[in-house]
Amino acid sequence: LIDNFDKEESPCGVSPLRQELTVVQPQDVVEVRAGATLILGCSVTGATLPGPVKWFLGEGPARKLIYAEIGWFERVLRTNKDSDTDFSIVIRNVTSEDAGTYYCVKQKKGIGDDKDVKTGPGTREVAGFTTNLPSFLPSFLPSFLPSFLPSLNVCRLSLCWARFLREG
Known part of the structure; x- marks a missing residue:
């Protein structure tokens, strides 16, 4: 019966009443800085069939298994192990x-x-702002930002820098 799952008719010749299987990843792109936690959303709805939901980094034969229900994945956890539809994961201590x-x-x-x-x-994960800045910048940057950096259209750097100073 599982072999006939994707066919229009059941083995008895009757069209089965079923919802289409959907896999939704709500985020197109996420940005996270080194050392932070990355949350990747995934919901699976519609027709059910026996088998796991797994997470991979990349596509094709070279793809890397990131998470599966069975196995040990040191920095990766499923956010809601009791759900039959929510397969979101958390990756701790993100690196480049x-x-x-x-x-x-x-x-x-x-x-x-x-x-x-x-x-x-x-969902594409891109490296965000890093806090590994040269030691001379803390005293140099605040007076430098108002006059020069805005003209280079790098106000995003200044916002991240301000957030970094606030958060420590």
């Missing part, structure tokens, strides 16, 4: 090596490897 596009993938149980059924659109 975590940059890339993350895919939430619904799979069906197979003999040996599980088979991809539906893949989300992906």
